[in-house]
Amino acid sequence: MLLAMDERIMIESFPPRRITLRVSVVTETFPPEVNGVSTTVERLVRGLQRRDHDMQVIRPRQTSDGWDREGARLGLEQVLTRGLPIPRYPQLRMGLPAQRALQSLWMHRRPDIVHIATEGPLGWSALRTARKLRLPVSTDFRTHFEAYSTHYGVGWLRRSVQAYLRRFHNQADCTLVPTQALADALRAQGFERLIVVPRGVDTDRFTPRHRHPLLRESWGAPGDTPVLLYVGRLAPEKNLELLVRTYRAMIDIDPRWRLVVVGDGPMRDRLAEHCPQAVFTGALTGDALARAYASGDVLAFPSMTETFGNVTLEALASGLPVLAFDYAAAAQVVRSGVNGWLAPVGDEDAFVEHARRLARERDWLPRLRAGAADAVAHLGWDRIVTQTEHIWVRLLAAHAAGPGVIRSSAWWDGQPAIGG
Missing domain, CATH: 3.40.50.2000 (Glycogen Phosphorylase B;)
Structure with missing residues (x-):
């Protein structure tokens, strides 16, 4: 009816x-x-x-x-x-x-x-x-x-x-x-x-101003402990096996990295099994989502099935550098070495290598964060x-x-x- x-x-x-x-x-x-x-x-x-x-x-x-x-x-x-x-x-x-x-x-x-x-x-x-x-x-x-x-x-x-x-x-x-x-x-x-x-992108809601030290502490990431963030559905088409591989490569270099997963879906249990040390927040919306973005240090976006990828814009507006493949929204707004890193589409080894570089050379992070929000201010x-x-x-x-x-x-x- x-x-x-x-x-x-x-x-x-x-x-x-x-x-x-x-x-x-x-x-x-x-x-x-x-x-x-x-x-x-x-x-x-x-x-x-x-x-x-x-x-x-x-x-x-x-x-x-x-x-x-x-x-x-x-x-x-x-x-x-x-x-x-x-x-x-x-x-x-x-x-x-x-x-x-x-x-x-x-x-x-x-x-x-x-x-x-x-x-x-x-x-x-x-x-x-x-x-x-x-x-x-x-x-x-x-x-x-x-x-x-x-x-x-x-x-x-x-x-x-x-x-x-x-x-x-x-x-x-x-x-x-x-x-x-x-x-x-x-x-x-x-x-x-x-x-x-x-x-x-809602540039009033998604902003670096929402970085939240207490939220980071609740993730087990106080102070300058680095956080790798994922935001999206936990589903097969999101290429989450690459997220796991990327995180493992980063903690092999620097064990302090924390993985925070924002979202829900049919692969949640499987992902938790492969990354038991990760923090799973479930799906977030509104101000809670904005605080999560701004409180991370790098967004990993391993999907290759997007028509666009709204999370790319939301992360950048929040001052969060993005690691992604060179297509869809990322191809338009991410510049390697300026506000994130782009890997050629389908080249998962290059994706992981960019993550290793970030783990080895964390002095990149302040520079990447500084260039993130400016990239989407016009959108x-x-x-x-x-x-x-x-x-x-x-x-x-x-x-x-x-x-x-x-x-x-x-x-x-x-x-x-x-x-x-």
């Missing part, structure tokens, strides 16, 4: 705008869930609300869901649908098909734009319904599901998943992607009408929200001009990429 709360928030500090959009955002992950997609969608929605746009979020109801009340307090209309737990991720839910309900909802109150953030059953229903009602529709490409198939023992499905994703996104009027490199790779696979919109959310708003206004105008215009490249070619 769909439950809707229809309220608007008017922010008087913003001047009147010539166009106020009613945007329906369809997503199968949103707070209270903790992941990069959830965070990014919520930031976008809140930013557009502050610009006086009328935002509607359609998402699965969560088992423990305080956001239905929080959303109402903030004037956000939410439509909660049925969902099921995702296999191996019982804390996450995927939406079930809801085409009839969406058609009734949008015929009763027609949105200007439908934006689909995820490609699951709920997203597919939204895409089909938007096409049927001739609504302008944009999508996000946020997760390499086809790459995940290898890590979950169904690599033989990779091509089928890739074909589904291509078919899904090519039915939209445009697809937003976070980096030019990803846009180039997807275009080579047959994806169409791609627009680069980099992701942002505050206001700029990203402005670019997305600009794209949607142009999409609406092109859609009004007729089907010939919307399928041409005239309206979306040359869309400006901010900070990326």
Whole structure:
């Protein structure tokens, strides 16, 4: 059953705008869930609300869901649908098909734009319904599901998943992607009408000022004891075997290093077995997460399946140098020897060697920390929200001009990429 709360928030500090959009955002992950997609969608929605746009979020109801009340307090209309737990991720839910309900909802109150953030059953229903009602529709490409198939023992499905994703996104009027490199790779696979919109970071929340000596002491890292931090899901696609190998290489050189793991997932027990001396905090959000970032010394990010990697921006904004592979967000903002170290994609030996160098020559750390926050100071959310708003206004105008215009490249070619 769909439950809707229809309220608007008017922010008087913003001047009147010539166009106020009613945007329906369809997503199968949103707070209270903790992941990069959830965070990014919520930031976008809140930013557009502050610009006086009328935002509607359609998402699965969560088992423990305080956001239905929080959303109402903030004037956000939410439509909660049925969902099921995702296999191996019982804390996450995927939406079930809801085409009839969406058609009734949008015929009763027609949105200007439908934006689909995820490609699951709920997203597919939204895409089909938007096409049927001739609504302008944009999508996000946020997760390499086809790459995940290898890590979950169904690599033989990779091509089928890739074909589904291509078919899904090519039915939209445009697809937003976070980096030019990803846009180039997807275009080579047959994806169409791609627009680069980099992701942002909350530079007010994530800041070096949140470094917390008492938190470090609770980790067993008082004073100048160095901390290697990992933040993210504890799942096969995150390449956590390399995290273990990296940490072992560092303590072979300097046993004082501590490993702190922020996050949860199906590999937690296995990781704890291989690193019994590590500190496991579980998933953190808000100020607790900000303090954890700022209280570390190096972020290790061994994943090679990211479309972006929000943790890279959050760590740098917190003054935390990043050790990562040279792709996605890290390729854009990390500079080896300036605010972290980059290894060639797939070269795990080089990744570990950079870690050994940090363990041997800790005088690098103050210099790397000094260059971290400056690297992402230009990626505050206001700029990203402005670019997305600009794209949607142009999409609406092109859609009004007729089907010939919307399928041409005239309206979306040359869309400006901010900070990326």
